[in-house]
Every structure is written in structure tokens, then in C-alpha cells.
Amino acid sequence: MIDVADVWKSFDAGKIAVLKGVSMEVARGELLALCGTSGCGKSTLLSLIAGLESLDRGHIRIDGRERITEKEKVALLRKEVGFIFQLHHLMPDLTLEENCLVPVIAVGGNMAAARKRMRDLADQTGVAHRLDRSVRELSGGERQRGALVRALMNDPHILLADEPTGALDEENREIVFSLLLDLVRSGGKTLVMATHDKEMAQRCDRVLHMRDGRILPA
Ligand SMILES: Nc1ncnc2c1ncn2[C@@H]1O[C@H](COP(=O)(O)OP(=O)(O)OP(=O)(O)O)[C@@H](O)[C@H]1O
Numbered sequence: 559m560i561d562v563a564d565v566w567k568s569f570d571a572g573k574i575a576v577l578k579g580v581s582m583e584v585a586r587g588e589l590l591a592l593c594g595t596s597g598c599g600k601s602t603l604l605s606l607i608a609g610l611e612s613l614d615r616g617h618i619r620i621d622g623r624e625r626i627t628e629k630e631k632v633a634l635l636r637k638e639v640g641f642i643f644q645l646h647h648l649m650p651d652l653t654l655e656e657n658c659l660v661p662v663i664a665v666g667g668n669m670a671a672a673r674k675r676m677r678d679l680a681d682q683t684g685v686a687h688r689l690d691r692s693v694r695e696l697s698g699g700e701r702q703r704g705a706l707v708r709a710l711m712n713d714p715h716i717l718l719a720d721e722p723t724g725a726l727d728e729e730n731r732e733i734v735f736s737l738l739l740d741l742v743r744s745g746g747k748t749l750v751m752a753t754h755d756k757e758m759a760q761r762c763d764r765v766l767h768m769r770d771g772r773i774l775p776a
Pocket residue numbers: 569570574576594595596597598599600601602603644
């Protein structure tokens with residue numbers, strides 16, 4: 559499903575080497591945890607898989623396809639891949655509802671169905687009573703849960719989650735993780751999750767450890 563082969567990535571015209579030959583495969587329906595100390599390259603790797611950043615060397619294939627054109631990248635991002643960012647990236651001046659509907663509008667989706675889906679997801683994550691609030695007014699945990707709702711709006715089959723429970727208390731962490739788990743187990747989604755949470759990582763199918771831009775041998 560996701561095939562990452564010998565991927566290299568640097569910033570600042572090659573001065574900051576971040577990924578140094580990362581290879582990994584993720585099977586359809588797999589729940590994979592990506593662990594490693596701060597700065598080892600987890601978020602960078604997820605951004606590359608999502609097509610948000612370009613790579614220096616190597617390749618990334620999704621469903622056997624390499625993304626070549628910008629247009630393909632954008633289409634993929636909008637429909638196939640849901641990205642839950644480490645910093646939620648919601649638009650602060652829009653309400654949570656408006657934020658959630660943006661990706662649906664972007665693909666010309668059915669708005670009535672989208673509103674129902676949004677309400678169901680917001681109910682499950684406990685932010686239904688916050689949908690009409692501007693993001694500015696939400697707590698960090700509410701934003702994070704709202705970002706999860708938004709990422710699921712177009713029902714993508716691949717989910718990339720960057721510390722999706724980082725800003726949550728115990729109870730909400732369990733709610734969000736259970737929802738993600740259910741999406742993989744019953745919904746057939748494939749999930750790659752960067753996390754510092756050892757307990758959550760252990761509940762995934764597989765854990766990959768990264769250090770200094772490389773994946774450590776199992
Ligand atoms: N746009 C950028 N320009 C320059 N350096 C960057 C950029 N993005 C990331 N880096 C550097 O790349 C390294 C890896 O960053 P990354 O965000 O992938 O780490 P991470 O494993 O996700 O860490 P954390 O656990 O803290 O989220 C860091 O040293 C970071 O400073």
C-alpha cells in the first residue's frame with residue numbers, strides 16, 4: 559500500500575540532512591507506529607508520504623503508483639490521504655464546522671452527506687458542541703480532535719497521524735485512539751502514526767523506531 563524506498567531528504571540546500579535512506583512498507587489495513595526521539599525525522603517522513611514535501615532521492619509509491627504531477631498530488635491529498643498534523647493547522651478565524659467542510663468543498667462532495675458525517679464524527683470525538691465556534695476559541699485538545707474530524711471528512715483510505723493525541727488528557731486520548739483503531743480494524747483504513755506514547759505504540763500492529771534520520775533494524 560505504502561512503499562518508501564531509500565528516501566533522502568535535506569533542508570537548507572542540503573545543509574540539514576534529515577532523512578538518510580529511509581525504507582519501509584506499510585500493508586493495506588495495517589496500523590503502524592513510528593517512534594523515535596524528537597527531531598529524528600518522523601514528521602518529515604509523514605509529510606513526504608503525504609506529498610506535502612518533495613524528496614531529494616528515492617521514491618514513495620502509494621498503491622503502486624508514484625505521484626508525478628502536482629495535479630495528481632493534490633488529488634491524492636484531498637481524497638485518498640487524511641493527514642492529522644502535529645500542529646493541527648485549522649484555520650483560526652473559521653468555525654470548526656467551516657474547517658471541516660473545506661476539504662469537502664474542495665472535492666465537490668455532497669454537502670448534506672458531509673454535514674451528517676461531520677456531526678457523527680464530532681459526536682464520537684466529543685466536539686459536537688464546539689462545531690459552531692471559531693477555532694480561536696477552542697482548547698488545544700478540542701482543536702486536535704477537530705482536526706481529526708476534518709481529516710476524515712472525505713473518508714480517505716490512508717491516514718497519516720502526527721502525534722494525534724499529543725495535546726489530549728487520558729480520557730480523550732483513549733477516545734481518539736479508539737476511533738483510529740476502529741477505523742483501521744473495522745473500516746479497513748491504513749494508518750501510520752508518529753507517537754511518543756509507548757502504550758499507544760504497543761497497541762499498534764507494528765512499531766518502527768527511527769533515530770537520526772534512519773529506521774533502526776527491528
Ligand atoms: N522546513 C525545515 N527546514 C529546516 N529544518 C527542518 C525543516 N523541517 C524539519 N527540519 C529539521 O529536521 C529534523 C527532523 O524534524 P521532524 O519534524 O521530522 O522531527 P520529528 O521526529 O517529527 O520530531 P518531534 O518528535 O519533535 O515532532 C529536525 O532537526 C528539524 O529541525
